[in-house]
Structures are given as C-alpha cells and as structure tokens.
Amino acid sequence: MDLRPLGASGLATPRLVLGGNVFGWTAKGEEAFAILDRFAAAGGVMIDTADVYSAWVPGHKGGESETLIGEWLRRGAGRRDDILIATKVGMLPGEGGARLEPARIAAAAEASLERLGTHIDLYYAHQDDKKTPLADSLAAFDALAKAGKVRAIGASNYSAERLAEALAVSEREGLARYEVLQPEYNLMTRENFEGARQRLCIDENIGVLPYFGLASGFLTGKYRSADDKAKSIRGDRMEAYLNERGYRVLAALDDVAAQTGATPAQVALAWLAAQPGVTAPIASATSVEQLEELIGVLTLELSDEQVERLSAASAG
Secondary structure, eight states: OOOEEOTTSSOEEOSOEEEOTTBTTTBOHHHHHHHHHHHHHTTOOEEEOOTTTTTTSTTOOSOHHHHHHHHHHHHSTTGGGGOEEEEEESSSOBTTBSTTOHHHHHHHHHHHHHHHTSOEEEEEEOSOOTTSOHHHHHHHHHHHHHTTSEEEEEEESOOHHHHHHHHHHHHHHTOOOEEEEEOBOBTTBOTTTTTHHHHHHHHTTOEEOOBOTTGGGGGGTOOOSGGGGGGSTTGGGGGGTSSHHHHHHHHHHHHHHHHHTOOHHHHHHHHHHTSTTOOOOEEOOSSHHHHHHHGGGGTOOOOHHHHHHHHHHHOO
16 A cells, blocks of 8 residues: 655655545544544544534534544554644634634634644645735644644645745745645546646645545436435435436446446545545545445556546546
C-alpha cells in the first residue's frame, strides 16, 4: 500500500481518506467506533471532519463529528501517532466573528481542539471568505501552526485564482501556506477541478483530496432509474445524473468492475486516485460493510486503458 505525500506539508496518506461527515449523525456510538477501528486496521491514516458537521441536523449545533472522533481516539491508547486528523473552519457561526476572520479562526480552532482532545494535523479554510483579507486569515492560521496546534493548513472550495493569490500572500508575508486543496471532484463533476485548479496544484506541489468522490452515491450503481431515488435521503440529488451521460458512465464502471473483480464504487474512487495531481479521494461509510467496499481502493490498480475508458465515458 503506497503512502502519498500531501504536497509539501510533510503529511502522507494512502489513496483513501475517511469522510467524517456521517459521524454523530447517521453513524453513532459503537457502530461509528467500529468503522473507525476497521479503517485504521486496514491501513487507513487520515480522517476528514469539520466543526460544522452536523449542524444541519435538527437538534445538532455542530461539532458532533469531532466529538465522536475525539472519543474514539481516547479509547485507543497509542493510536494517535498512526492517525491524521483533518478538520475545517469557516462555515459554523460562533465566537470571534464570522467565517475566516482571525478571531473566529482562533476561537473555532480552540473549540475543535477541545472536542478532538488533540492537535489538528490539517486545518482547512472550509470555504473562501472574500470579505476578510487573505493576509489576515493566513496570519491566524500561521499563529496556530507556530503554536504547534496545527501541523499544516489547506483550502476547501477555493477557485484557482483565489488559491494562487493566497499562495502569493503567504510567500510575500512569510506565512504558512495552503498545502492541500479539497475540491468537489468525481466522474460526474469534473469541471470543478480539471483545468486551472489542477494545473496550479501540480505546478505548486499542492496535495489534492477531493470530496463527493462517489457523486452522492450515484457512482456506486445504486441509482439506475428515477424509481431508485427513493432508496436514500440523497435520492433527490440523482436527478442531475440520470441522463444519457450518467448511464454511459455507469456502463463503463460496470465493464471495468467486471474486468477487475471490483465494484463500481471502488472503480470510481480508483479513477480519482489515478488523476494527475490527486493524492486521495474522500469517502464516508455508515457501516462497516460499506467501509469494507471502500477500502478496496487502497490496493486497486486500474490500467491506463481502463482510466481512459472511464474518462471518455464521462466527458462532455
């Protein structure tokens, strides 16, 4: 199993990052702990969460995922040295101001550190904040890094232009720089990363950890007609994919899965892991059974022809 460096951050991960958006929401208690245990046992290294997970659930206020991960870490003596924790700031309202204002970053980081009970390996700006000067936000992140509370910083949902501007500010001001980009990217949503952002990340040695790698479940092959939308709470999102292009992608996934003995979901994630500049996709699981399928991407190798076939099917 290969460890892939996350740009120049000094961090590295195998080609699957475990998404933590479900923890404390659709995966709780012992079931969630079992998922995390299995991920670590399989050689998984990085767990991705955010302070805002899962504030959208009635009765939740945010921080539920971080709290559960912190409890899991405390249950396993010595486990922390083998695990990387990524979390985010910028979408959950709270003390210190809004979004990426310096005081908000400082306050949110302290709250995340308390819930996790440990330092943060990778701390993301969850989304761009054009109202706050980049130099101000980066100085706040830099202070956290200098204090040993954060090892590296990253940017989620930044355009190529804003990421390039942030890199220039960091270099000019001598501040910590964004070493990782987290974009939405999958076989059905390619325009969000391919092109300027992909070139910038390659040129600047920025690690890339895409989210929504399975297009909200569409690329598992679970949804093949309008009738299938009722299969989950995310079914309404399938409307954008149930078309000629979507069916073409599913057919290509089925063919490559048959050739490799893998599943469509494993093939879709392996395609992401094979893209230039991509370090590892992020995917979440609400059961150990789901995770068993996902971890197959840790060792699945697609041929150049298979990668190209999938790319051609999803073009347009």
